[in-house]
Amino acid sequence: MASSDPYQVFNFLIEIEGLVIGGFSECSGLQVETELFEYREGGLNEYMHNFVGSTKYTPLVLKHGLTSNDGLWKWHQEIVSQGLNQGIKRRNGTIYLLDQQRNMAKVWNFKQAFPYKWTGPELRADSSEVAFASVELVHRGLNQVPA
Template sequence: MEEKEIYLSNVVGNYRFMVEIENLLVASFSEVSGLVVETELEQYNEGGVNEYTHQLPMRTKHVPIVLKHGLTDSYELWDWYDDVVKGKIVRRSGSIILFDDQFREFRRWTFNDAFPSKWVGPELNASVSEVAIEQIELVHNGFKFL
């Protein structure tokens, strides 16, 4: 009987990460989402074939990257978004870096030509004692998985 090699990969937690955005000094982010790539499909029904529908790949799209962090005295993210509102689009590249349990770089997603398309301020509620969270959404021209 032939032996099969068993490959056990390291699984890392999703809580050791860092975000780099060129020329911006921003406090660390508490949450990142939007690392999504999706290929749109066109369905084609072939005449006389009723068992399935052909799925043809079309455009591939990248959803916005959403960054959240506790509100600080820094206006860097707001100023970047405010420039967009005023018609001054400043595109920046950056990286989302995931670290292993030894704080070594495990994965890096590098995005290009990003600019903010949405800014969300904190939800204020006097009945809870939570950190005020600022959120910014970045549209981009894709990312590379390194």
């Protein structure tokens, strides 16, 4: 049986509604958590019953260096100015983790997302670092699909 090396975290792309909006330096929030309810049955001391509750999806946080492409900022500003109840479309997207040959290794789809938070760069006259911004997307589901 051949062993395989773990995938490297820097090799990823993000696509929203069919457009690759890559160039991100970080993507976090790939997390799904299902509530657990414990129930202690009277007279039963060996274990507790466990029941499944609702499932929560952590917001996706996308960080990138600022460029002239401001599509995520404009999307967030649509939410601010019109709100979701005024026909703002939630968008579906995909996160691709690539292997060393840049082939798809892992794929996650997220559903009905919209940006609820945008954070701009910290501007400092004494620094030559890249200006980074981040956007946080809430969504209604995350699933892993075959690559």
